[in-house]
Amino acid sequence: VRVALYFCPMEHTKKTVGVIGAGSFGSALAGLLAENQPVLLYSRKTEVAESINKTRIHNGFPIHPNITAISSPMEMAERCNLLFPVIASDGFRSVMKLYADHLKPWHILIHGTKGLDLGNLSQVDLQAARHLHRRQINTMSEVILQETSVVRVGCLSGPNLAREIQLGQPAATLIASRYSEVIETGIAALHSHRFSVFGSPEILGAELSGAFKNIIALASGILAGLGMGRNLQSMLITKGLSEIIHLADALGAGKTAFFGTAGIGDIVATATSTDSRNYSFGLRIGQGEKVPDIVNSLKEVAEGVRTLLIARRLIRQYKLHSPIVYIIHKVVFEEYPADKALSYLIDYPYTIDVDFV
């Protein structure tokens, strides 16, 4: 655990916290934070911020009185020491560039994005690439460190289906950071009777678990769409967990986070609930819809689709046996029939029950 000696020159009691991104999870997170302090909710689009402030309703849910929406990165950075960026992975870096001039070494950033960044690689480059190396991908905390002068970064990861949180249901999450101060500050801002917050130093494991688990959610949705039941979904979750542990291991992460809130906790929630975008995406594939049609019908991206492209190229690079990533990639990107993918997985000659402990 590291300690960084950067103190904010402004008032110590600056309590307002910021959420960068007004998507469904950003809005839910703002609602949780608003129970403890004033919250600024950032949307790039001025008209969205204005609509939130005027109608006090966003994405179908009421906006907590403590929340004010704004669209100025400068104002966000000046009024909040603690910021939670919650932006889709493919737009994360560009938003950090918008914020870069305004963020100082005393800011604390805890992101809630469950996906990976590819630097300058475009979506077309990605699909054309056969392999991806660890150095070609970045986690969101790495993007923050690359694009800004912020030092104390963390990530938020756990079973946090946004709709359940918006409905007032209890949940829990993990804040992972190498800095205990980040964990403590995050817990103080976020913890409440209906939201438990754990801390862990294993940020890379938590970020990779959060990103890769969306592939399992997608696959689990496909099984459900094909009419499969809980017995098979549970096996997929078990074998999927093993696959993503091996993948994360190849990328230099430890295993511990995978057994906790950001691992099993998050995987079980997203791989068994239609409130998960990735699960629902898979469900529609299993029911016979075409992938481009599903993509076009969605308001927000299903991170798992992009992460699946990345994971497929990582397992080729690191020569991993990852039957779920391999076959689900064929279904989503190569029009391979979902029912054949199911047979492939059922007949896959797994030799060992548990091979990672």
Add this chain to the structure above:
Amino acid sequence: VRVALYFCPMEHTKKTVGVIGAGSFGSALAGLLAENQPVLLYSRKTEVAESINKTRIHNGFPIHPNITAISSPMEMAERCNLLFPVIASDGFRSVMKLYADHLKPWHILIHGTKGLDLGNLSQVDLQAARHLHRRQINTMSEVILQETSVVRVGCLSGPNLAREIQLGQPAATLIASRYSEVIETGIAALHSHRFSVFGSPEILGAELSGAFKNIIALASGILAGLGMGRNLQSMLITKGLSEIIHLADALGAGKTAFFGTAGIGDIVATATSTDSRNYSFGLRIGQGEKVPDIVNSLKEVAEGVRTLLIARRLIRQYKLHSPIVYIIHKVVFEEYPADKALSYLIDYPYTIDVDFV
């Protein structure tokens, strides 16, 4: 892995296998086995065996043509080398006593019972006891070894919701045994396109995981009955897994089985599906029904209720921090309000995210 040199003096190609117990899982298991060979299905009650043979329907599902029901332990033991006892834990020992004279050292027994035995301790003794020591409880494989001359024992454990299996859906399971021959024989009899079978030498871990996971299923059902969503259920599964790993560790079992088919796989299925008796039992508690009324309305026992009594006394003996076992025991046996138990768990001061790896 051990090798036992006991050969059956009778024909080597004796292919008929036996299932001891015609409850819902026993019947489902018989149906899976019947796809590969003739099956004898044992019911203690002659009239049940006769009804199965005559109507070819049992528990609402059709009986495979390869299945014959009988009620003679002698005939079961003489006609089958491989037997699968699937009897509720509180009747397991008495059925083994019925079979004891007929079972020989060349028989192979693979049980599918997810509960614990208490030797001569009655239910009343159990409720009166404050502590239970490892030597006072037995797994089903230990009961087989105590009551019969059988040497090669194994257990069957995994996400095997009986109703889904009866509906023809694919699933997987684990056969755990110290004898590789038990695993190989079991796989040969049971494996099919819709039923994958893994093997593991960790029988104690697999048996304890199968038994204790029913407590998590019960607790998860209570949460659902109280209107809680997947976020909280997933946290319960995560924290519950940790609790039962520590409990199994205190009883001398390894951790590996808990991360595989018989662990995470089984837990996720039973703790998220109304097809699980233990989950449904908890659901009705959460919805406000009284425990004795639920017990009286059930045709088959919910093993988790009995295992909960045992686990509560084990955690007292071994001084474990097991908030889920502790509070769910209060709900089921001390009329503690379910909503207060929920608050207890939400506010429990867990200090570490993952403390078992």
